Amino acid sequence: MKLSYLLIASLLVITFATCKHEPSYKITGNIIDTTTKPTLVNDSICFNTQILPLIKASCAQTGCHDAITREEGIVLDSYNGIKALGTRDLMKYINLSYGKVMPPLPQPRLDAASKALLNKWIGEGAKNRICTPTVCDTVNVKYTTHIAPIMNIYCKGCHNTSNAGGAVNLDNYTSTKTCTTTGKMICTITTNGCAIMPKGGPSLSKCDIRKIQIWAATDCPQ
Numbered sequence: 001m002k003l004s005y006l007l008i009a010s011l012l013v014i015t016f017a018t019c020k021h022e023p024s025y026k027i028t029g030n031i032i033d034t035t036t037k038p039t040l041v042n043d044s045i046c047f048n049t050q051i052l053p054l055i056k057a058s059c060a061q062t063g064c065h066d067a068i069t070r071e072e073g074i075v076l077d078s079y080n081g082i083k084a085l086g087t088r089d090l091m092k093y094i095n096l097s098y099g100k101v102m103p104p105l106p107q108p109r110l111d112a113a114s115k116a117l118l119n120k121w122i123g124e125g126a127k128n129r130i131c132t133p134t135v136c137d138t139v140n141v142k143y144t145t146h147i148a149p150i151m152n153i154y155c156k157g158c159h160n161t162s163n164a165g166g167a168v169n170l171d172n173y174t175s176t177k178t179c180t181t182t183g184k185m186i187c188t189i190t191t192n193g194c195a196i197m198p199k200g201g202p203s204l205s206k207c208d209i210r211k212i213q214i215w216a217a218t219d220c221p222q
């Protein structure tokens, strides 16, 4: 009798010990455990406004994963293209610092904020969540609070020190200001006779264009 109780008890212990909740990807230094699926958390990331423009500017420029070059058959200019690559592979490329690191040199690495955003989106299940901004914050428009975030998502991938499309660098205050005061910035984002930016579109939202116009009109405060 006692022996059978003991047997049942130990079976229960074993069952519970091996029954794991689905853990999130584990990132330890350079090692990502991609054998498990990420945990789903709240939906907070918008695919259309936060993820697609970032991936397009960092990965889908000419010569890389755009619809024309299709490097290694991978096209990262749409939700389906990104999903086809698979979020596990995306995780590996953006997080590891050895082997096949993306974007490849001499392209700059994704900055910590962009990586965190992509990881969070993947953690939320890499959904095609579409958001329409309702309020446009045009109060006290400054480079750090209003302009840099737009440049980081929509422009920096093609306009940085090692990859300055059209000899334009948009990864710091000084050169972004220069681009704006010469009138080139507004001209390109309002499709006013210049090369249309972001290259490969779609154009910036009315709200973002408005912020940049206000910034230009108020002498580009930092």
Ligand code: HEC
Pocket: 056, 057, 060, 061, 062, 151, 154, 155, 156, 157, 158, 159, 165, 166, 167, 168, 170, 179, 184, 185, 188, 189, 194, 195, 196, 197, 198, 199, 200, 204
């Ligand atoms: C996918 C890559 C890519 C993205 C994203 C991109 N650009 Fe460009 N940009 C280029 C290339 C390449 C050129 C050079 C001209 C050309 O090929 O059309 C250029 C040229 C320019 C020029 C110079 C135009 C001229 O007439 O001299 C400006 C200004 C500019 N971009 C601003 C921006 C801004 C602002 C954004 C973000 C809203 C942006 N670009 C996003 C690739 C890009």
